[in-house]
Amino acid sequence: MQSSQSITAVSCINEGASAPLLLVCEHASPNIPKRYQSLGVDDEVLSSHVAFDIGAAELAKQLSARLDARLVVGEVSRLVYDCNRPPEAPDAVPEKCEVFEIPGNRNLNPRQLEDRHAQVYLPFESVVRQQLDELGQLATFITIHSFTPIYYGKRRDLDFGFLCSTDERLSLRLLQIMRDRTEYRCAINEPYGPDDGVAHTLDVHANKRGLLNTMIEVNNDLLRSSDDQIAMADLLAPLINEAIRSFAASSFSNAETAKA
Secondary structure (H helix, E strand, O other): OOOOOOOOOEEEEOOOOOOOOOEEEEEOOOOOHHHHHHHHHHHHHHOOOOOOOOHHHHHHHHHHHOOOOOEEEEEOOOOOOOOOOOOHHHHOOEEEEEOOEHHOOOOOOOHHHHHHHHHHHHHHHHHHHHHHHOOOOOOOEEEEEEEEEOOOEEOOOOOOEEEEEOOOOHHHHHHHHHHHHHOOOOEOOOOOOOHHHHHHHHHHHHHHHEEEEEEEEEHHHHOOHHHHHHHHHHHHHHHHHHHHHHHHHHHHHHHHHOOO
């Protein structure tokens, strides 16, 4: 029988930051609270990309410091509950991730599923919403993820993906800047896109508010060590700043034209 004791599902880093920017890392942690008894999976699974986005939390923290931005971090493995999925999604509490079976997620009853939603998703969603309420309508919203270079045995020919749903502005701008300034392989809505159900956080928190937004996916081969993570933050931070500022400059220019 599961304990009724609550778990730590979310944390907010750099909460006093001055930039009108919220970073979010939904899949930051491989942690499975004791009440869920490791979901019946072994250490190999818990240290793999199916349990969390390898290197994403460290990259997000480095970006938070460089951009002076608030960061919301998920503190529970997506195997327990994927905070980038709505409760009705079959993979919100996955019975299988890629080729890995998750025994502790099989045959859960409605009450058990509601427990996962209440313990993990709702606290996470609440903190994200609170931070955006404080930042206001001029905020930019960016989620940070990593992806495995080999998926179902096939190698992905990609270094960075910029994912978007109904608002593609920031994703397209970042793609343009990355292609102009670097030799990295980049694409829009790869290796995942809205049809894969990965735009939930963007839709619920950013697109509903009309906020500039994107999801940044980084090949986890580029995030294996602390030096790699620092290097990626050093690369991405000024490009993100440039992209966001280009929209601010455009808005100012349009406002001045309207006054004339």
